[in-house]
Amino acid sequence: MIFQINLSSTCWILLLCLLYSGVINAGSKPKPKNKRLKPKQRDDSSQQPNIIFILADDLGYADVGFNGKRYGSQIQTPNLDRLARSGVILSNYYVHHLCTPSRSTLMTGRYPIHTGLSHSNIIPTRPMCLPEDEVTLPQKLKEAGYVTHMVGKWHLGMQRKECLPTYRGFDAFVGMYLGAGDYFTHMKKVTLINPLRVISAYDFHRDTRQNRTVGYKYYGRYSTHVFAQRAQNIIKTYRSKKPLFVYLSFQAPHTPLQVPQKYKFRFANINMTYGRKTLAAMIYCMDQAIGDIVKELKNAGMYNNTVIIFSSDNGGSRESPASNWPFRGFKGTFFEGGVRAAGFIHTPLFPKSLRGTVNNGLIHVSDWFPTIIQGLSGGNTNGTKPLDGFDMWQTIKARTKSPRTEILFNINTVGVNQRGPQFHPSMRSALRMGDWKIITGHQGELHRWQAPPESKHSDMERTEPHNKKIWLFNITADPYEFHDVSELNPAIVNVMLNRLQEYLDNMTTPVWPKMDASYDPANYGGVWGPWTVRPSFEETLKAEKRQKAREARERKKKKNKLKKARKRNKKLKQQKS
Template identity: 45%
Template sequence: MLGAIHSLLLVSSCTLVSSSRPHIIFILADDLGWSDVGYHGSVIKTPNIDALASEGVKLDNYYMSLLCTPSRGQLLSGRYEIHTGLQHRTIDMMQPLCLPIDETILPQKLKERGYATHMVGKWHLGFYRKECLPNYRGFDTFMGFYQGMADYYYHNISTGIYHGWDFRRNNDVIAQKYAGQYSTHVFADEAQIIIMKHNPEVPLFLFLSFQAIHLPLQVPSRYADMYKTLIPNNADRQKYAGMVTCMDEAVGRVVTALKHTGLWENSVLVFSTDNGGILGGNWPLRGSKASLYEGGVRGVGFVTSPLLPSRVRGTVNRELLHMTDWLPTLVRLAGGDLMGTKPLDGYNQWETISQGTPSVRDEVLLTIDPLIAKAHHFKDDPYADNDSFNVLIRAAIRVGDWKLITGPPGNGSWGTPVEFGFKYLHPPKRTHSVQLYNVVADPNERNDYSHDRPDIVRFLLARIGHYYNTSVPVLDPSQEILLADPARHGGVWSPWR
């Protein structure tokens, strides 16, 4: 496969760009931690990601959801999870649930502007009906898997006694054809082939959604072996670091293909994680994936492009940005309009990114999940009887410099990476259901101001209450085990309705 790709690169190296609309390459990493990239001080080798970030604009105050499905839904729909019903958790393997099919999403809007749209990698936005699948949601082609995780080599997944393949090219099951091939390499191969075969007169949208670095910990040994000295005596962390480096290598291969084909000069590349890391390091940020602290919801992201003005290349953008901003930003960049979408929570932030102007937004809602709540108030909780919002419910919002968390926040520890002498630093015992942080002055959330600034707490509770009043009911149907059992579908995880 790599030999064929090399030949295609040589044939395509003189192709000229003629599309006036920019090619858009969106690369999404899975569970990448804040300190898992070299440019945030990691010992993990990410030379390609570091180089791209240093040539572009690093997004320093960039937020997303705390879990895979809600973040992906926000990315593609431009709408908060509370407005799509996906605010509770990830979609389970046998749930009759998907990103609602009446949502008009990013690839559909780009197709209106004449884009060729391709998706490679992890979907995790539901598959119980064919109408939920990528090929029915605006992607011309899809190569990847539907679930939230799978074996990196054999492309299958099990839950209890239920086992099935999960790897497709469009509607064709190809898991057995690719058995034994590592998914990060397969996805990089596919992305390169798409790029090299692409007609440069047609604008390209490529959504490359890596499986890495989600569990399970699997990587070819040569990548893990790079870390035997840097991260001694910890095989799991060596594998994890190797998975990141393998993904970085894949990113480099994609950019090489763009440059050889001449597409790069008219391309915008966005790199993002979907949420904070779980095994990786979010240090010095607090918390991890599935928590409302910065380590769970503030993520690695950057934009790089030859189209960016030279004055912003190599800069760190500290303006407030959110995952929902990508749909309006990229559609407007493509010269499109936003007609046909439901009311968006995202904003066009291209001027903020490309010119360094102030963000269009001054607040981001991080979540409201009424299905996760504390059983009772702390004793003498000063906010128990406020009229704006039930503080037992899990929720979080950032407005300006301030961030408010209510209800169960998730993991609140600070975890240093293994290579720095791994240890957990545990927070002091909480005394009430509300936490308030100045995340500009105190980005690591060490100082809770909820006792000292009741005025800000009450203002932010009112803002959460406002959003709660606009939310739709949580979509969380029971699993349909008998209907979804892969044994009923030739041993493959497939739509069952």
């Protein structure tokens, strides 16, 4: 018997609704209510990595946990320690002895002797900046397809708008043009000698290439917080398919020693001097800011394809209670405490076998330019001037031998009495070749190894003769520079002095113009910023002709001096014979 079932149209509609809603589908599960959705993860592992370069200012070698804890430092940096110990710590990593030289080298991949910035830090009223014909790291990254942001301290000049970050390759900039200032008010005082006067003006800016604005809204806000929040906001709102480069250049822990009171409470019961507690709180605040930025990377789904590089620009300063222990010296000196920096590279892109390792290869701040451009971004260095840096990506990632065998820390010829084409030990210079390191020129009489004050170690001091001009150390055997062996190894000294001569022969004349007494920020709204205009093409040609004529006269004078010296020596030999 065949049964025939006739369903009304109403029944069919009801049946379809039930099927659609899934009520009669026994295998379906209801969606959980009020469950927080995970951040959308970008599937960009095959793309160019995002790069976050973090630069601390005047950070002591022992003032981060991953270096200083074993020496008794009680400064706490849990986020930096976590990143370093799950990345690659660079134990043989060097920078320059001052802010501007290190920052110019990072931006160009070239030693300061090749960019004219070998003498000292750029001072606000000196009309100078990173030469405009130098190709910069962000410019090459933009060629490779990156979006580029800078946050923090620039300190590479501001005399013209063309000197500013957004004219040197960055799409946007928030921060300070100068090298220091008040952390809360962002005011910077400068004392001028001739005529004697004190200039005080505001230094906080928010720039794009099309629009430069003064960051008045940041007045009263602690700079470390502002920089971190800006970096977080860049990451949080980032929607471009292009890879991201952020150069985050903290002001901390450079003097003046200032920090919100709540960070000092953490160190209230620690046996530190007052200044040391403030320094510790500043570094801890910076560490917390870095931790927040890493969290934002994870929330945005960008962390798995991001490379984080951390570095200090030079050693800890004598002006603050910083410690470069166990190394000798401070910022401004060529001893290890002035030029060996805390540094690491962290990325989930590293294989597990590489995470938590220490790289002992010789690496210099100039190496980041080719490493980032060639090794990380897949770009090229075409169009740059000759680089002093090496691509270290394989050295770090594959643990191959470092291609670097020497580092020129600097040659400073400004103010040296012995002028001419010959290198002289009175020139302040330093060079490392393999195991050996030579330092020349006056380095001060009192030399110090400053331990963390809260540690069980005691400071060590040594007084050097005022007229001492040459030191030689075997850095491999004597990394703390206890033993000057220059008198025991005259042959090695001569080899290294000859190498310094070769560098001197190819050195660019240091740029160190007189202070511009006419410049007063009061005439520009009480704000530090550009005050000159780029010269016209005709003016530039005339200036170049004048410069060439001066150089020709100098060459002629040097040639005549050499001729006279040879004649003098010839006569002396004839008289002796």
